[in-house]
Amino acid sequence: MKNQELINYLESCGVCRVCQLRYLKARGHEYRDMQKTFQRLDVKVTEEDVPKDDTPGEQPAKKPRLSICSTCLGLFSKDFQTQLIAGILQSDFAKYDSEGIVLAISLPMTLQLRQLSMWFALQRKFGRASVDDNCAPDVPIKEAVKLILHPIVCAQLGKEYDANGMMINIELRHSTETDDVAKLVELNRAAFPAKAAHQKRIEISRGLLEKQYQPSRLKADLFEKYLPIPPAAVNDPLQLQSIELAGPLVCVAGRYRKLSRELSHTPWVLNGQRIMEDSIEEIIVRNVGMHFSETPEKITFMSSGREDVDVRCLGKGRPFVLEIPNSRCSSMTHQQAFDMEQAVDLTGKVSIHNLQVVPREQLTHIKTGEEQKRKYYRALCVLDEPVTLEILQKLQISESFDIQQKTPIRVLHRRPLHTRPRTIFSVKTCVQRDNPRLLIIDLVSQAGTYIKELVHGEFGRTAPSISSIIGKPIDILALDVVGIDLDWPADVNNAENVDKC
Ligand SMILES: [Zn+2]
Structure with missing residues (x-):
């Protein structure tokens, strides 16, 4: 199977240029200058076919509507990127001050089915010797999202990719999803009948699709009874269903001195009644946590041991850390830290110092080796x-x-x-x-x-x-x-x- 033949066939099936490169197993930077990559791979494509950066100011109304890719449903199109960036900017994105971001995209199942359908189509066209049963012929969509969409979104938003950074959860939908999933349910019943009558019907999930839906486990002829090979053309692209943001988990450490003999470590409640009005945990969370989070009740307070209510803790104080999920920001200035230290000192009951943001891995210092200290x-x-x-x-x-x-x-x-x-x-x-x-x-x-x-x-x-x-x-x-x-x-x-x- 020559590259040119492959591309010609994919083209005839309505596969977009980016996906064509996926089927040529292109890697990261190769998606940036696609024309060059096609040339290097000895594939002729007409230049105007390869999408270029849209120049703002052109009349988009007059632009001929490009047909929608039958394998990615427009996921890798310029239009979708524009829509996605706009969607993120319209969300609470500006509320967060995080250097790093990570995208978590939840894709409709029809996309997975379409990849399989194209896999079958290529096997039929070029033979199973050229297109393996076990190894997908394309760069999987999930991976392609990382290779293609991630860098573009990061660049447009001026952020760095960081697996521990703010998570942008994106849910996509497509008009064919309901119908395709209904067919999938029937297909699944025929392809993987329950082994025993009492066995519960297997839930259709993305995980199941990944594991079971491969040419080595499923026959093309059976698949085709329910869903077309190659994947059918569609009239509309993927749509954004929702965008939800989750700030990073931030850890803020420091040392506290306990100056009062009438202060509990954590809220002291007995039979629903508060025994003591305040606690070290509440004082610190109130004065430090609020800078990072609107939901202080989700913050976890940990310390290297604890004192009894009537015991003070002096000297250098006791190390503590706040674990703050969904944080609005991932850092603080010395000035901000100093202001927080002073606010806690004002209570007269607790004093804190050495306040700082620490990497999550350092939490082990507090969590382990307690007995040896x-x-x-x-x-x-x-x-x-x-x-x-x-x-x-x-x-x-x-x-x-x-x-x-x-x-x-x-x-x-x-x-x-x-x-x-x-x-x-x-x-x-x-x-x-x-x-x-x-x-x-x-x-x-x-x-x-x-x-x-x-x-x-x-x-x-x-x-x-x-x-x-x-x-x-x-x-x-x-x-x-x-x-x-x-x-x-x-x-x-x-x-x-x-x-x-
Ligand atoms: Zn595509």
Whole structure:
């Protein structure tokens, strides 16, 4: 089969130039200068047949109406591109500020049927030796969309292609779809009868078409009883059914300090009643998330561990990240980040810094290795009697030791009962200057250790404990997290960089 013969035949079947190149298996850039590609492939086509860029200002009314391609239904025509770009620009496109875009085009099934019909037609015309049963003779429509439409749309909109960018969901329809699908349902019943009576009829889907509808699984003669070979001419092109936009998923990371002993981590609701008015999650989402999204309820807040309501988190603070789907923008300036940091600080309950957009892959820092991390605590503890030198000496421990910790009673309602080993890396203690019954204990422990129980021992449910080590009752009055062993996200000083945005 010579290229020229193939093209002449496709031409006679009403296949457009772009699709002709698909059947010559042209690759990316070869669709740009089609005349040159045809020449290189030794195919003669008359120059005026190859569509050129439309010059604006010409009277389009007088232009002869080009017939519609029987295999792509006009998907690759200039008219369709113009319509598509106009449709995207009329959507909420301008609301989004995303560098990268990706097109997701949902095509009517009749297009897939038409490719198969042409496959059969070529086999009949040129023989099965030239046109394989298993390997489609053309560059598949989906791939051609990526090769041809994607670059054009990106260029026209001034965007980059980015698989993680804003998704433009385009749904197309065609007037023949209903009839063709009805015929397909009959064809499917005849071609792939259910193996057993009880077997449910297989749903017709695009996936099924891709898998089953090939010359190796379906006979041309049977196909032709329902649908024509080659594909029939049509009077109207594909139409845009809908365009929906979905902004990219953006991740914003930072570190928070918790300054209040009356603030829960996430909204605290019991039996439908709010126990606490606000939470770290809500404060951060309110002040940061709103810049990126109109739907804050869809934002996910994650942090490297969490504190109890009455525990503060000081020092460098705790790493957190917001996962923001359908984001309107994918970046923020230092000024914007600084403004958000200040807005959160104003609450007086939480303070955030190092706020930045991070790549999604970096979320693993927060999600994994949690158990291995070290946590640094400072606990204010009280004894029943004044501290002795002996007690102080027992609470200077520089070598690590293991404890066995049963799930504390206070969390048994939401966590299963386990006994877990935990490592305590060091203990340092000093006396509070003005009260000899008060101790300040600095602890370094493995993440996941229940510190309150480590101190008082909870009736032996944690062993050993600070109480069992000194052989005396001891209670905890206040606890602060002073350090978290996670060097992420990177340090950025938004305040200092404000002018450099
Ligand atoms: Zn075409």
